[in-house]
Amino acid sequence: MPNTLKMGFKLLLITVIATFALALTQMITEEPIKVRAEKASNEARTAVLSGADEFIELEVDEEAYPNVIRAFKGLADGNLEGYVFQVSNRGYGGNLEVLVGFNNEGTLSGLRVISHKETPGLGAKVQDSHYCEQYKGLPVDEEISSNEINVISGATVSSNAVTSAVNHAIDFYQAELKGGSDS
Numbered sequence: 001m002p003n004t005l006k007m008g009f010k011l012l013l014i015t016v017i018a019t020f021a022l023a024l025t026q027m028i029t030e031e032p033i034k035v036r037a038e039k040a041s042n043e044a045r046t047a048v049l050s051g052a053d054e055f056i057e058l059e060v061d062e063e064a065y066p067n068v069i070r071a072f073k074g075l076a077d078g079n080l081e082g083y084v085f086q087v088s089n090r091g092y093g094g095n096l097e098v099l100v101g102f103n104n105e106g107t108l109s110g111l112r113v114i115s116h117k118e119t120p121g122l123g124a125k126v127q128d129s130h131y132c133e134q135y136k137g138l139p140v141d142e143e144i145s146s147n148e149i150n151v152i153s154g155a156t157v158s159s160n161a162v163t164s165a166v167n168h169a170i171d172f173y174q175a176e177l178k179g180g181s182d183s
Helices: 002-048 123-127 129-133 156-177
Strands: 054-058 068-076 079-090 095-103 108-115
Touching: 002 095, 002 108, 068 156, 079 156, 095 156, 108 123, 108 129, 108 156, 123 129, 123 156
Parallel strands: none
Antiparallel strands: 054 068, 068 079, 079 095, 095 108
């Protein structure tokens, strides 16, 4: 019996030490991880709205715009450069998330697929730069038609999902932000 108690106490002590070590590690790394993630997010936003150096998050009504995850006003030296939207849409393999930038000229300034579950070698090609570049310069005064974009052969669902995601951003922009009425 005393041997069982000793073994139980040793296991308890090991568990307490391991828990303390994990908690300490999490405490030490939490802030640097947040800073690094925010820096990566800002770099991605800058990639789709190149003139902006500061991004202010805007309020998004989740019920009215369920596909718009986040929206940002992009500023350069305090002046409005445009907007960046993080939107999601259902693709062939699941949800995909897209960052879309609109500049002050009313055109799409950039697009980047930031996450997806599309088929490798087919639908995953929606994240390739040559595919994303064809959206650049398109007007955002109305939704983009699927015939304006060259779809990826064999991945029509994935291609259309990206276009639909862009259209969700256009809908939000047209209804909530066009003309400088951002919140």
